Amino acid sequence: MASTTFLTLPSGKRMPQLGLGTWLSPPGIVQGAIEFAIKNGYRHIDCAYLYENEQAIGEGFAKVLKECPVKRDELFITSKLWNAYHAPEDVKPACMESMKMLQLDYLDLYLMHSPMSIKNVKGELMPQKDGKILQTDVDYVDTWKAMEKLVDEGLVKSIGVANFNKCQLERLISAARIKPDVLQVERHPFQTQKTLVAFTKSKGMAMTAYSPLTSPESPFLSGLKNGMEEPVVKEIAKKHGKSPAQILIRFNIQCGIATIPKSQTPAHIIENTKVFDFCLTDEEMKKLESLHCGARAVPWDLLGLGTHKHYPFSKDE
Ligand SMILES: NC(=O)c1ccc[n+]([C@@H]2O[C@H](COP(=O)([O-])OP(=O)(O)OC[C@H]3O[C@@H](n4cnc5c(N)ncnc54)[C@H](OP(=O)(O)O)[C@@H]3O)[C@@H](O)[C@H]2O)c1
Numbered sequence: 001m002a003s004t005t006f007l008t009l010p011s012g013k014r015m016p017q018l019g020l021g022t023w024l025s026p027p028g029i030v031q032g033a034i035e036f037a038i039k040n041g042y043r044h045i046d047c048a049y050l051y052e053n054e055q056a057i058g059e060g061f062a063k064v065l066k067e068c069p070v071k072r073d074e075l076f077i078t079s080k081l082w083n084a085y086h087a088p089e090d091v092k093p094a095c096m097e098s099m100k101m102l103q104l105d106y107l108d109l110y111l112m113h114s115p116m117s118i119k120n121v122k123g124e125l126m127p128q129k130d131g132k133i134l135q136t137d138v139d140y141v142d143t144w145k146a147m148e149k150l151v152d153e154g155l156v157k158s159i160g161v162a163n164f165n166k167c168q169l170e171r172l173i174s175a176a177r178i179k180p181d182v183l184q185v186e187r188h189p190f191q192t193q194k195t196l197v198a199f200t201k202s203k204g205m206a207m208t209a210y211s212p213l214t215s216p217e218s219p220f221l222s223g224l225k226n227g228m229e230e231p232v233v234k235e236i237a238k239k240h241g242k243s244p245a246q247i248l249i250r251f252n253i254q255c256g257i258a259t260i261p262k263s264q265t266p267a268h269i270i271e272n273t274k275v276f277d278f279c280l281t282d283e284e285m286k287k288l289e290s291l292h293c294g295a296r297a298v299p300w301d302l303l304g305l306g307t308h309k310h311y312p313f314s315k316d317e
Contacts, residue, residue: 007206009181013158016076019044021262024217027056033264034060046260048080054101062103078109086117086138091146110156114163115140115310133304141175148178165312166199184208188227189291208258213248215297224295236284249275251288
């Protein structure tokens, strides 16, 4: 990587602003992608129990840490607590399971994947009955208190949340002993997250933008256009001699937001790092922001959670 920048989290830890996403990277391919990315300068890798590839990613970490002059403390590894493990007694075992698969003895960041708890049924990620996901009503504040203990025990350096709305975040912050370091949400020019960007900044929290390239492979796309084919993005890319993907990544970087484009393709993995050698003008940033239409690549209601008590996207976000 030509260079990268870091965000300082409220806990004082530093998070590389650019990372590699791993959702939909199949186990047979993700190991090679991880090794290639770390060898080419990536230091921040975004994982999750839900993605069902942490075992393969762990093999990639083990290999790269053995073969390359990269030390564990130079890497910033995130995993996420899946919705089925929100009951306080399930939090530590779920974290330990991810760490075991990732072959790590600590995580840099552990995120609550969403505020919506579902039933813990052994061996099932999305337990269902009569075609409906089995929702439960564990309070995310109780889940958070169990996550705070992971920090106390040195298992994770930082904790945060994903897919929370502003009201939920405010409630969490007022109840928390350890404040969330990071909010991870979908962010790109079609979903600019104006309210949450301002709110997290006012609290000194970091934001990580997921699906920065509008997630063209998402199985949940509900009318969202591929941002890399958007004429405004293409025109700005042409002007800077960059690719549309690089413009979309830069859009977040330049706002002081971390971002984690997923790629399993070596040429893309390298291309996506070349975003620190140019600047978008204020006018270009405004043009990109004006594309906001509220569309999401990962709407969560299509996962069957739109009726959940803690569904985050129907209220003020
Ligand atoms: N917290 C959450 O709820 C949540 C939800 C969704 C995602 N995430 C995280 O955010 C990461 C990124 O989001 P995402 O995976 O949804 O989508 P994304 O990063 O917006 O898009 C990934 C897609 O873009 C392609 N791509 C990557 N670089 C490219 C380039 N330079 N040119 C053209 N195409 C390119 C990838 O194909 P190739 O692989 O072939 O390059 C892949 O199809 C995820 O992997 C995951 O780690 C978190």
